[in-house]
Amino acid sequence: MSGGRGNGPTPPDTTGLLRRAVPVVWLVLVWVLLWGTFSWANVLGGLVVALVVLVVFPLPPAPGRSWLRPGPALRTLRRFVADLVVSSLQVAWQSLEALRPGRPIRSSVVAVRLESSSEFVMAMAVEILSLVPGSLVIEARPEERTLYAHVLGADDAEAVAAFRAQVARLEADLVEALGRPQAAGAPSEEIP
Amino acid sequence: MSTLPALLDAVLVVSLVLLGISAVLVVVRLLRGPTGLDRLVALDVLVAEFLCGLVAYAALTGDSALVPVVVAISLVGFLGSTTVARFVRRGTDR
Amino acid sequence: MSPGSREGLAVTLDAIGTVAIVAGVLLTLVASIGLLSLPDVLSRMHAATKPQVVGLLLVVIGGALHLRTSVDVWMLVLVGAFQLVTAPVTAHVVGRLAHRGDGVRRDLLYVDELVDTRDGADPGPDRPEPDEPDVEDPDVPAPRGGWTEGS
Incomplete structure (x- = not known):
């Protein structure tokens, strides 16, 4: 893991962060859709709820999933x-x-x-x-x-x-x- | 041109009636179903038909106050049926 | 441009929405008939999938075409998405219980490749135990030998 950083085929840090951000984005989207209107208050509220949910109930990692083609x-x-x-x-x-x-x-x-x-x-x-x-x-x-x-x-x-x-x-x-x-x-x- | 909306409304009313008939059929299965799983499946279908009816009614009247109700019932119905499935299992285990 | 053409568009959307709702309702009606006519729980669950997934999706599309305000449309989209996510979960739970218990008429199965392949964790109660004879039907090729290696 801590070997040559940056020259591997996939830089682990950014992909890990991106992978963890994906469910947050989905949850915020669902929250905004449930409220029905797009406003920054909704987005912020959704962000808080999504983070709390993902901290309390962490998702298992989805191994080896790459992006959709x-x-x-x-x-x-x-x-x-x-x-x-x-x-x-x-x-x-x-x-x-x-x-x-x-x-x-x-x-x-x-x-x-x-x-x-x-x-x-x-x-x-x-x-x-x-x-x-x-x-x-x-x-x-x-x-x-x-x-x-x-x-x-x-x-x-x-x-x-x-x-x-x-x-x-x-x-x-x-x-x-x-x-x-x-x-x-x-x-x-x-x-x- | 003004007859078409009236026709569409009539068609919607007819489809609500058809939904009612299918709900009656499902209730027959619900009452008759030999096992608890039969009743569970029938209840799930009944919930789905109720949702269909609500959406069709909202389309007929243009009253969108029912839409959040549809969202809520679709979520609660899922929780209910998976929870009941656990109890049904106890009942049919031999 | 003119109010007339705009009204024409509205009527067209209403008409398409109504057609979608009617299609969904007809599927639901036939599925309810299937719920009465099909022989066992697992078969009936196939009929149950229609109002839960296809019928509801069609009706929701029709309702969205009728209502046409963004709040309602997005909420109806959510209903469809929830249904797509949750329906397989219920179906899986119920289907597995039905197969383990007495929810399937084994005399109507052409082949059952799940019998006898259970691992040791859960030994007994889901086999069609000794009260049911092993020979189920003359034209079943492999009585209960588990699944074969052929892909």
């Missing part, structure tokens, strides 16, 4: 919205279909092993998969890099494989959008 991040967002619309209609159709008497709909609990070792990527993947109707993460084990998802209507091997492919694509998008974890946090990525 706008292009891939926008693409991930676009695909997320498209997924949201498509699978909403799909689940709507399945709900109506289930009204008919007969064989009830069948599902699967699928284990998917992620390629990336980054917990942040895993958390984002879990978040997105849970928000989209039709897939629901019921267990996530970062130490095994595995998440277990309940997939509605996955009643054959093809559907399970399709879900695995969907998760793999989502993960690749996220890795690209978030950048690789740096060497300080986790072991290096095996994604080319």
Whole structure:
């Protein structure tokens, strides 16, 4: 840590400070939005509240997170919205279909092993998969890099494989959008 | 041109009625739900539908006094459902 | 420029907002039907995601287009953001409890790769214990062997 200062690939001081400032900025933003109007009193009040909250309940460090890359991040967002619309209609159709008497709909609990070792990527993947109707993460084990998802209507091997492919694509998008974890946090990525 | 706003208002009223019907359906699940988790999920959906109804009503009347209410309920609903989930777990553990 | 065109813009925004609200409400209605028609808790939770996330987002967008004052719009944005952050947390907690308890009909699962992979910390109560026979369905390929290595 205290070795050659300034000639490392990432100067630790400024990035550490910046990383600690990010949640403060978010909290102040939420505070100002809650008040609804932008004024310096609001910003100052939000700053005080944010600092108190972060001192009393410190956040765990997010290891090896780099900055967002706008292009891939926008693409991930676009695909997320498209997924949201498509699978909403799909689940709507399945709900109506289930009204008919007969064989009830069948599902699967699928284990998917992620390629990336980054917990942040895993958390984002879990978040997105849970928000989209039709897939629901019921267990996530970062130490095994595995998440277990309940997939509605996955009643054959093809559907399970399709879900695995969907998760793999989502993960690749996220890795690209978030950048690789740096060497300080986790072991290096095996994604080319 | 003056008929269009009236039509839009009528459509909003109809959607409020539809929300009421869906709330009744959810209450059926809430009363019938065999496990506590069923009831919890139904209650969550009921809260979401209530929020939808509040926003639709605010859009219909143009009365924005309800918007902070929506913010508050969306936060309290989250706290409530995660807290209740802990108790439900005790109940269904065998 | 003229008050007429401005009013036209207002009506257009109102119309778009109304369409968004109606779309969200229709999704919510179908989801409520699904809450009654789907067979077990985990399946119903998929239906529950719609009013909580998609339906509410659509309705909030529609409401923001109707109200159009900055205070309300920002607060509605916050409602949407809170919902996006908190809905997965609830879904995860409830889904995990449902899978451990009796919230899932195991005869309707094509494959359950979470059975039998629990670590030693929490040994017993979540398996489909001896009262339930091991052979669940004839066409389940691997009965309860845990997840395979195939990616």
